[in-house]
Amino acid sequence: MALSTRFVVDSAADTDTWIRAVHTGFLSPPALTQESLDERRARQDFRRARGVFDGDRCVATFRSFDQRLTVVGGATVAANAVSAVTVTATHRRRGLLSGLMATDLAEAKERGDAVATLVAAEYPIYGRFGFGPATMVTTWHVDGARTGLDPRWALPESEGTLAFVDGAEVREAGPGVHERFRLGQAGAIDRNPLFWERATGEARFDITPWQEPFHVLYRDADGVPQGLVTFSVDDRWDAGRPANTASVRDLFATSPAVEATLWRFLLSLDWVMTVDTGRTGPDSPLTLLLPDARAAVVHQHADFLWLRPLDIPRMLAARRYAAEGELVFDVRDPLGLAGGRFLLDASPQGASCAPTGREPDLTLDTGALSRMYLGDSSAARLATSGWIGEETTGAVARADLLFRTGHRPWCPDIF
Known part of the structure; x- marks a missing residue:
């Protein structure tokens, strides 16, 4: 039987099956009363909840919703929060998560979200989708x-x-x-x-x-x-x-x-x-x-909140910087959503960022940019570990001067 992917919000039966599949995926006790299912359907936002179905059985789950993320300096950016990601053990290694993730992130970019966020239950999964750990x-x-x-x-x-x-x-x-x-x-x-x-x-x-x-x-x-x-x-x-x-x-x-x-x-x-x-x-x-x-x-x-750039000019222009300076980033994106070459013109008062044809100062992927974005990881440490390539002498030191913060980022909330 062919697998089908669909939103579950319009069908109470699909939503209930999806909720049970989430519990199975996270190895939680599967016993759920109809009362608890009804309560969850009535209160939770399922508009962007998708499931992959094998007949009537939900075998993969994915949900996203709108979120606001505070960045350095106190501004907030629109985030696509990813949650309830599971693939049932009987249907692994079929590309189900890859398909769900690619579709959702493309839609988030189209909506104008600056970043995507998630809390990773397992470390090795999300780097291949362009995410990187941003807070501890x-x-x-x-x-x-x-x-x-x-x-x-x-x-x-x-x-x-x-x-x-x-x-x-x-x-x-x-x-x-x-x-x-x-x-x-x-x-x-x-x-x-x-x-x-x-x-x-x-x-x-x-x-x-x-x-x-x-x-x-x-x-x-x-x-x-x-x-x-x-x-x-x-x-x-x-x-x-x-x-x-x-x-x-x-x-x-x-x-x-x-x-x-x-x-x-x-x-x-x-x-x-x-x-x-x-x-x-x-x-x-x-x-x-x-x-x-x-x-x-x-x-x-441990790592906690993971980020994934969707609109690099918007996310870099939103935060404040510790000094004045320019940097050209050449960003690689494994999904092709946000990559390119960008000129950041930064200062403590504000910043601008736009695509550019200038030669790069730093080369990195979206995961490394996520690690550095909120100030948790230094550019020097990332460069030493091979996460960042320095194309212009002194660019790593300049990045640390711009991106450094007096306090490390923190997100206490699971979602």
Whole structure:
């Protein structure tokens, strides 16, 4: 039987089959109630969800949706967010992902998206489609007894308040705080209302019972919300003594000082012996707060958000640069969507970028440009590893002077 590819949004049966195929592809428990399927169809955007079908059986899934990505300097660019990419094990090595990806990226370019984004479940897959890792995350396990911090710490009243809040208050205050956070954090992405509904149990897609986490909201001395942390605590005791771990699900703040306050709060909780930080940014102030920094042990340091250029002039002109200068990039694109030769004229005040016939200063592919774009990887490091070719003497050093940033990019959100 011939395979067919189609959008699933117009058919409830196709959408339900597609959702089940996503669960199978990610080796999640396939048992889904009709109630959970109906809830997901009612709340989630399936307009750009495609499936490959073998008869009535969905054997490959792919979905994209609109996203805004914050770049260096605080501007945002239109991104094509790629998600729910699976190929059932029985239908591998038939080019199904290649076909779905090529079609979706071509449509995204036609719409005018500057980049595509995804969070890669497996590292080797996406480089061949022109993606490259653009941000990193670090997870720390912090031994509270070793930090050297005062366990009797409390936030001074002059600095604001910390309060446990419920899901309804998170849905009310959280989006505004997050929007101010993400506009100041290169690599951060926007969150739609469904994100907040799922994070607070208002929308429940899975059959596993919902367990309400703790939410703590920080307000400054004027009563303005400036930070939020969501965490859960296991209930473990050892020989009559508490041995609990507080596991952070979400922590963001509008300034490093507010972030430091939220970490300080978590490390002062009674009965909590260990803090699992979740996906923190590589520039988090956490370890600098600790008198004994060895109390924090890296549990994971890994790539996270991957980028793929679709409109190189637009993406390069959107960000700010640390100095004035020009560079000509000769960019290779494995899919032929965004390659070419481009002149970047950059400055701290703004930039322009356009196709050019000038000789190149640097040659690289779209994946290497993605690594460098938000400031996570230096041009010198990429050149040393063979990711960038220097065609003009001093061009690599000039690229580092332009692209360097004071803080590394960070995206905490899976999508």
